[in-house]
Amino acid sequence: MAGVIVARMRIRGFAIASVTMAALALTGCSNSQESSTATTSAAATTSESTVAGTKIDVMESEYSIELSQQDFKPGKYTFVVMNHGQRPHDLAIKGPGIDEQKSSTVTNGETTELTVDLEKGEYELWCTVGDHKDLGMDVKITVA
Ligand SMILES: [Cu+2]
Structure with a gap:
């Protein structure tokens, strides 16, 4: 029985972590991070062609x-x-x-x-x- 409970807790913990990460990712895309993300990809493109x-x-x-x-x-x-x-x-x-x-x-x-x-x-x-x-x-x- 104890094993089942631990397993459930692990699953729940994983689910929460996934949701949190998804939320962070969404925030990152739609907020002030946008400009720095654009800059980073532009820099990557430049170094690649260089x-x-x-x-x-x-x-x-x-x-x-x-x-x-x-x-x-x-x-x-x-x-x-x-x-x-x-x-x-x-x-x-x-x-x-x-x-x-x-x-x-x-x-x-x-x-x-x-x-x-x-x-x-x-x-x-x-x-x-x-x-x-x-x-x-x-x-x-x-x-x-
Ligand atoms: Cu040829």
Whole structure:
């Protein structure tokens, strides 16, 4: 019997805690917190486009992908893709924890960024435009 009572008290205590947290969350959204919340998200967006984590320069042209770094440790990386070629290119990546992510497509002289979290393992980076991958825009990196 005592066990049942303790269980009920725990459930009730949990319910109260949940309601309190929900109320706090609501208050936070609708009150003076709003401006600081907006500021925080704006700052996060800015730092992301400024380059989150380790910056890797990626030179793309017909038909190759060159990385400024070959050794990778687990962590956050931003691939800054520069199109030095004449045709449009992009950068896609897949590997542990990443099904497939890709940057926007850029034309000659343009840059685009792709931020990812790399885990230990092997990743493939390639260009998804046309048959560029088969033509040589395909590299593999190992995160160790
Ligand atoms: Cu390409």
